Each structure stands twice: as structure tokens, then as C-alpha cells.
Amino acid sequence: MIEPHSRLAAPIDLLLLTRFNVKRRGRTAGDPWLRERVRHFTRVCLPSVVGQTEPPTGWLVFFDSSSPTWLRDLAHELGDGTFEPVWLPGEVPMSVYAEHVRRHSDGPWVATTRLDNDDALARDFVARTRAALRPTEEFLNFASGLQVTAEGTVHRLRDPSNAFLTRTERRADATTVYAVRHPRAGEVAPVRQLEGPPMWIQHIHGDNLVNAVHGIRVSPTALERFDVRLDARPIGALALLLARIRDVARVVRRLVARPARLRWAWRVLRSRLTPSRPG
Numbered sequence: 094m095i096e097p098h099s100r101l102a103a104p105i106d107l108l109l110l111t112r113f114n115v116k117r118r119g120r121t122a123g124d125p126w127l128r129e130r131v132r133h134f135t136r137v138c139l140p141s142v143v144g145q146t147e148p149p150t151g152w153l154v155f156f157d158s159s160s161p162t163w164l165r166d167l168a169h170e171l172g173d174g175t176f177e178p179v180w181l182p183g184e185v186p187m188s189v190y191a192e193h194v195r196r197h198s199d200g201p202w203v204a205t206t207r208l209d210n211d212d213a214l215a216r217d218f219v220a221r222t223r224a225a226l227r228p229t230e231e232f233l234n235f236a237s238g239l240q241v242t243a244e245g246t247v248h249r250l251r252d253p254s255n256a257f258l259t260r261t262e263r264r265a266d267a268t269t270v271y272a273v274r275h276p277r278a279g280e281v282a283p284v285r286q287l288e289g290p291p292m293w294i295q296h297i298h299g300d301n302l303v304n305a306v307h308g309i310r311v312s313p314t315a316l317e318r319f320d321v322r323l324d325a326r327p328i329g330a331l332a333l334l335l336a337r338i339r340d341v342a343r344v345v346r347r348l349v350a351r352p353a354r355l356r357w358a359w360r361v362l363r364s365r366l367t368p369s370r371p372g
Contacts (some may be wrong), residue, residue, distance in 0.1 A: 105226045105261065106150040106198035107219065109142065111176075111208045114164075115155045116184045121247030127164055131194045135171070136322040137296050141213035143175055144320030147220035151197050152176035154210070155190070157183070157268060190269045202228045203264040207256055207275065213294040214257070222259050225287055232270075232284045233259040235292035239315055240308045243298040247315055248340065249291060250308030254278050257293040268340070291315055307344065310336035331360035 094361060113134070152352060156168055158180040168178040179193055194205055204226055207213065218235070225233055235257060237260055240248045260270035273281045294316075297306060310333060313325030328336065 097138075100372045102189055104200060105202045105204050105228065106200060106224065106264075107204045107206065107223055107259070108194055108197060109149050109176075109206050109208050109219075110190065110194070110271065111138070111151040111154045111210050112271075113154050113156050113168075113210045115157050115181050127161070130210060131164070131167065133296060133298065134160065137213045137258075137294070138208065138210050138229050139175070140322060141216070141294070142208075142363070144216045145214070145219045146217050147184065147223060149206075151217050153179050153193055153197065155179045155181055157181060159183070174302065186306060187268060187272050190271050194267055194269050198264055201264060202226075202261060203267050204233075204252070204259050204261045205267075205270040206259040207270050209256060211296045211298070212256070213319050213321045215290070215292045216320055217318075218257075218292050221287065221289065221292070225285075226261055228261070230262050231260075232282055232285055233261070234278075234284050235287050237291050238293040238295065239291045239311075240295045240297050240306055240326065241316070241323050242306060244266065245313075245324050246306075246328075246336075247311050247313050247325050248306050248308030249311045249315065251356045253286065254284055255293070256295070258284075290318060294319055294321065294323075306340075307347070309340045309344070330363045 126245075141151065142149075152175065154168070154172065154176045156164070156178055160168075160180075165178075165180075172178050177197070181189065194203060204222070206222065210361070219299050221235075222233060232254075234252075234254055236251045236253055236255075238250060238252065238255065238257065240250060242248075254276050256275050258270055258275050260272075260278075260282070262268070262282075312333065313327060316323065316325055
């Protein structure tokens with residue numbers, strides 16, 4: 094259970110934001126999709142937040158207010174002491190997320206972190222993020238993370254502007270980390286790169302929007318930094334070496350076929366060289 098943190102230890106409030114089944118671009122979620130999404134949430138996302146070495150200020154999980162009764166009941170049961178369910182009436186403007194963030198924070202600055210409902214954070218993600226927070230307009234990005242497939246393979250990758258960004262901004266003018274698509278964050282504010290071990294898991298399965306593997310195969314022991322219930326497939330040394338060779342070749346082919354991605358990565362990484370001015 095997440096307990097309230099000490100204000101003295103964390104002068105900048107840090108809120109996790111997760112969109113569970115809010116309506117976006119006219120899409121609605123059917124019952125089978127919702128039940129499968131709950132399965133991923135309870136096996137991957139939820140335990141990774143509960144297992145944090147240091148809790149966030151709060152975790153807001155956004156739901157469609159027209160969700161079936163069983164999901165409403167389950168959300169309140171799962172959220173008790175861990176996250177706050179927020180029920181949104183259909184498609185809403187980004188300003189609505191900011192209103193809820195301001196309502197759940199105080200002080201002149203606030204930080205918001207993206208977390209998809211089928212992904213996971215390393216157990217020290219919040220602690221490391223909080224230690225890096227400073228009162229200035231910027232994004233924080235842990236470049237190193239993992240992809241875990243439904244088949245149980247584990248892959249490590251680096252992404253200079255990924256779906257686990259944290260945005261720090263003035264609370265009075267906050268628009269939250271959702272206000273810009275994560276690949277374009279560097280166009281809005283500097284993206285400060287934080288180095289270290291893998292800090293997040295992107296869960297690759299059949300019904301998520303991003304289901305392509307972009308990383309290099311690693312040993313399942315990489316999951317030891319995460320409190321998740323994922324079945325990772327063991328792999329021997331020779332098989333791991335061959336898998337890595339295939340993955341490197343695949344990554345090279347992808348970059349050659351999409352040189353624009355190299356230019357995008359350079360623009361994002363260049364933002365770390367841009368000095369940010371204290372607020």
C-alpha cells in the first residue's frame with residue numbers, strides 16, 4: 094500500500110498518470126478488451142507501482158465514466174490505498190488532466206510521469222526520479238528500459254524520449270506530460286537524460302498499440318529489478334548470443350529503412366545540451 098510521502102523529503106510533488114480506458118479519437122473499448130487490459134494491469138503495472146522503494150505523491154488512473162459496473166467496482170477495490178480512480182465523461186481536452194493534477198498537488202512546481210496501464214516501472218523508478226527533480230521546465234527521461242514479449246523473451250533498448258517521461262513544470266500553468274506526444278517532447282522543453290540500469294518495461298502483447306520489438310535480447314535476470322508477474326523464458330548462453338546477433342541486424346535494418354528516426358533521436362539528444370534556466 095502506498096503511504097503519503099514526507100513533504101520535507103519531496104518539495105516537488107510527483108504524480109503518476111495512467112489512462113486506462115478513456116475515450117480517445119472516437120474509440121471505445123469492448124468488454125473482452127477491458128478484461129484483458131485488467132489482466133495486464135494487475136500482473137504488470139499495478140505490482141510495479143506497489144513495489145516502489147519510495148512512493149509517488151499520488152497515482153491518478155483515468156477511466157471512462159461509462160465503464161461497466163464490474164470495472165467500476167474493481168477499480169475502487171484495486172485502487173484502495175494505491176491509486177485514485179478518476180472517471181472522465183467521454184473524450185476530454187488535455188486541460189482536464191491538468192485540473193486533476195493541480196487538485197492533487199501543492200507548491201509552485203509539480204512533476205507528472207506517464208505510465209501506460211500494461212507497462213511497468215523498476216522498483217527504484219520513483220526514488221531516482223524524485224532525486225533528479227529540480228524547479229525548472231524540463232522533461233526527465235530514463236533512456237534504458239526493457240521490452241518483454243508475450244512469448245517470454247526479454248530485450249533491452251534505449252529510447253531518448255520514451256513513454257515513461259516525467260515532466261516538471263510550474264503548477265499554476267501545468268499542462269502535464271500528456272500535453273505532447275512523447276517522441277516530440279524535445280520540441281516543448283529540454284529532455285534531460287538520466288543514465289542507469291533498465292528503469293521501465295514495455296509489455297509487448299497482441300492487443301497493445303505498439304507490438305514491435307526494437308531491443309536486443311538479454312537474460313531474464315534483467316527482470317529482477319521489477320515487481321511484476323511476467324513469465325520470462327530461460328535462454329542458454331549460445332542461444333542468447335545468436336539472438337543478440339539477429340536483434341542487432343534487425344535494428345540496423347530498421348534504422349537504414351527509417352533514417353528519419355536517427356534525425357529525431359539526434360534532435361532529442363541535442364536538447365540535453367541546451368542549458369535550462371531555473372524557474
